Amino acid sequence: MGTKDIDMWRAAVADTAAAHRADAEAGVRLAYRAAGLAEPEQIVWAQSPRAALCLLGPDEGPCGTRARGRSVREAVRSAPWAAERKRLQEQLGPQGWAQRWHATGGRLWDSTQRLVDRIRAGLVEELAEDRTEEAELRLLLLDAVLGQHDAPWLSVFDTGDGTPLHGPATVARSAGWWWPYERAAVICERPAELHRDEAGRLDRGDGPALAFPDGFALHAWRGMPVPAAFLAELATLTPERIRDEENAELRRVMLEHYGYERYLHESGAEPVHRDETGVLWRISLPDDEDVVMVEVVNSTPEPDGSCRTYWLRVPPDTRTAKQGVAWTFGLAKEAYAPVRET
Known part of the structure; x- marks a missing residue:
């Protein structure tokens, strides 16, 4: 074979x-x-x-x-x-x-x-x-x-x-x-249409992820089933609409589509910790675990001279930016001491 x-x-x-x-x-x-x-x-x-x-x-x-x-x-x-x-x-x-x-x-x-x-x-x-x-x-x-x-x-x-x-x-x-x-x-x-992500899960944000010639269709976002009307609403999301969503799973889809960085800025979120590695942000959501992100700046400049900012999702129990960055490398906070951040 x-x-x-x-x-x-x-x-x-x-x-x-x-x-x-x-x-x-x-x-x-x-x-x-x-x-x-x-x-x-x-x-x-x-x-x-x-x-x-x-x-x-x-x-x-x-x-x-x-x-x-x-x-x-x-x-x-x-x-x-x-x-x-x-x-x-x-x-x-x-x-x-x-x-x-x-x-x-x-x-x-x-x-x-x-x-x-x-x-x-x-x-x-x-x-x-x-x-x-x-x-x-x-x-x-x-x-x-x-x-x-x-x-x-x-x-x-x-x-x-x-x-x-x-x-x-x-x-x-x-x-x-x-x-x-x-x-x-x-x-x-x-099927007449099949859309999947890199992990092989049904995934599409602007229509059915799977559709047959007679109209039987399934809608999904990164493998999670979602209603067709929900996808149509993604283009008009606001921070208020995201906060008002009662279904925690659908709220997470909204956040992924809207963008965590954009949500942080437009919802008036405040940083909860700052150190030499970056800035820790926390988003409290009703009936769900907090979304915690670390904002880090790449020390290696882009070709145009700018330094790119990255947003790293970390566990909700993260308390410092360094702890969050260390977690992304599979290390404890005490073990994370880079000579040069890239």
Whole structure:
């Protein structure tokens, strides 16, 4: 398994192009045949996982319980998956298997699983009106094969032509989530937009961080779910509005977007300590821990001769500027004694 293969699967996870429908449908049929099942009588496309769940929910209809039959996810995905994993573990041994996972799926797992969990949570939040509906939705979500979001596991195995997982891998390279049943399969389009930060978390300040062609969307700031209306308000923030926000998590998002330095200046904050290392500032917030910052000046001039100012967030129990600066270096205050600050 080379770097090229991992790059291919990493790209599959983040792919926002329209699905390759012919390839995806061929992959579904191949997965059924490889499992010893008859091909589905119909393959239905949905513009998002939300649309798929709406198709699968009612008892009546082309994809209702009676029309689609029982789930065959175990046969087309779980069973061949488990068999290939067992074969590879026996072939490589415990240490070899661990190395294989670390070099392949382990590199994609965390960020992809966060995305999957967020989509599931967003679907339940939007569609479930009571606990009964929530339970029904969660059962339907268990029937899903994750398509492009199965990339971490698929990257571990050989999924070439003729292998047991070639069908599911073909779908994963071509489309989003899909639901396999006896007589029908439902396949989803991929997201049309995906915005993530450097840590792989959903993140966007001026629109949906994840959006599907039919309008199903998730909004997030550095991984934290936020309402769409909240993001629209960020452009008009004031220190008063930030202080008045009752939700502590949303207030922190406001502060990050507004800028701590700007908030300090415009809210009339006063420094609480000053020494040779810098200036310590404290912002008291209702129902939340204080925001404590150290203002330091880089002693090395910029090309234009100016000295750049930095703002360092430090723990709320910080009492002096030197203690705060030392903390950023992982040192106790007594151990921090730089010859020259840079």
